[in-house]
Amino acid sequence: MRSKDIVKKAKKFCIETTFAYPLVVKSGYGCYIEDVNGKLYLDFNSNVCSCPIGYNHPEIIDVIRRFVGVGAHKIAGQDFYNEEAVELAEELVRITPRNLNRVLLINTGAEAVENAIKFAFRKKGPLPGVSCTNAFHGRTLGALTFTDSKAVQKKNYPEINHEIIKFCTRGNDPEINGLEELIEREWIPAFVIVECIQGEGGYNVASKKFIKNLRKTSKKYGFPLIIDEIQSGLGRTGKWWSFEHYGIKPDIITSAKALQVGAVISSKEYDPREPGAVSSTWGGGGRIDLAVGLKTIEIIKHEKLLDNARKIGNYIKKRLKEMKNRYQIITDVRGLGLMIGVEFSKEIYKDIIPKIAFKKGLLLLGCGRKTIRIAPPLIITKEEADKGLDIFEDIIKHLKR
Ligand SMILES: Cc1ncc(COP(=O)(O)O)c(C=O)c1O
CATH class of the missing domain: 3.40.640.10 (Type I PLP-dependent aspartate aminotransferase-like (Major domain))
Structure with missing residues (x-):
């Protein structure tokens, strides 16, 4: 598998930094990232909040094209x-x-x-x-x-x-x-x-x-x-x-x-x-x-993405708060817009949930001691939010307290 080889080489030549899981990025489309093996992942962290309009937006591609030949x-x-x-x-x-x-x-x-x-x-x-x-x-x-x-x-x-x-x-x-x-x-x-x-x-x-x-x-x-x-x-x-x-x-x-x-x-x-x-x-x-x-x-x-961040952010928060009522391991849900933290009762959840999510095609990242950040691109739709939240809930449901 290409990604395994690349990670192996990285471990040999690159200084260890903050890699969360072995995602080797090839390309991206909308809210999805494709890895070098062709697997698609729904991105719930936007490259640590750095890709607010997701990937491969046609207007961005046009900007990049403008520089071909500029020197x-x-x-x-x-x-x-x-x-x-x-x-x-x-x-x-x-x-x-x-x-x-x-x-x-x-x-x-x-x-x-x-x-x-x-x-x-x-x-x-x-x-x-x-x-x-x-x-x-x-x-x-x-x-x-x-x-x-x-x-x-x-x-x-x-x-x-x-x-x-x-x-x-x-x-x-x-x-x-x-x-x-x-x-x-x-x-x-x-x-x-x-x-x-x-x-x-x-x-x-x-x-x-x-x-x-x-x-x-x-x-x-x-x-x-x-x-x-x-x-x-x-x-x-x-x-x-x-x-x-x-x-x-x-x-x-x-x-x-x-x-x-x-x-x-x-x-x-x-x-x-x-x-x-x-x-x-x-x-x-x-x-x-x-x-x-x-x-x-x-x-x-x-594209009125400030409105979308508020609207989908509130929707995600509502669903997460419902999960908090169902699963005792969630101790807090907080945030504004699409910058939402889900805090867990133990540190271990912050570390293992993103790893399990990665295997299931969802990209999450932890922060603080016990929190997972939910920060998808600002272009996210309700359907995509639901898809990611369903995966998230399915993981939490199966975790032992
Ligand atoms: C609030 C804040 N300040 C500063 C930084 C540092 O930014 P950079 O990683 O681009 O140096 C970060 C990165 O995560 C951040 O979240």
Whole structure:
């Protein structure tokens, strides 16, 4: 079997990272991925929220075709201009509140976070930064400092000066004002960074009060609130950005994954405005990815995928809540739009359910300690949702308590 051979070779030559199961991708169509053996899988995680419009969309294929024969399809995009980067920056400003109107395009999510915190340090000096328990902001050393998801991600890696406050999912949490209390006890930080809905950390939804308190405190003491929208952004929760559910406006946001490239979108106040303060060779220069990112936004708009994320997301949540009533091993169902977490009573379920699902043609991924993420492409239909949920329920039904 081709996939077995490829996995064997990968184990020999490639460094072990985070492979969940032996899926060797060949192609994709709609919400399905085909592996190199010709088996089709229904994708319930969208390549970790990176493929919001699924696979082989004709408008995306047209964009990619446009670059055949162009030659300079990838350039040093922060040393030389290209139209795709400028168009994408303009579109990002269009779908973002008016105060966020300066864009830095970069490669990955972690790099977006690195640059966002550099914007803050540039203005505020080398003060400590603040992030939250269970946060995931990436794996480069700066971003990793502010990550608090799993011990294995951090062991022996040095950190910059920081403090971690509790991520509060309940309005009545005694630590709901943790940032202000930290400042009263210690110091004013350079920034606070938070995911409104934590991704890798367990699909935990922040309480409205918690996010509003972060906004209030950072305004009061004059440092930026950075919202990491790398997993939750670009329509995943049924709005362009997850912070829109919270009635606040951040000073800086980060995007990546669904956008195909990384981006920092900042208010003018935190734009470093100093040539050389930030840059990167390939940042803003992968013209195919930039054009696909722009087309992705256009498709989300004209196919009304924000509405679909809300509608199908609510339907999936309803079915999952019914399952929770039937099967005691499900302890919680939470999320917004098509960013839904199903928490189980034991860690083992998070690990074995995706493996069993893989054999049955459904692609799932775990997150946090005991949670499975349900995050299909935003184009998913009710019929496809039902198909995946039927497989999911069939697995749960047969698990011993
Ligand atoms: C919220 C969040 N921030 C940052 C990152 C890092 O992004 P990347 O893997 O593109 O470096 C991720 C990736 O999962 C993420 O979910």
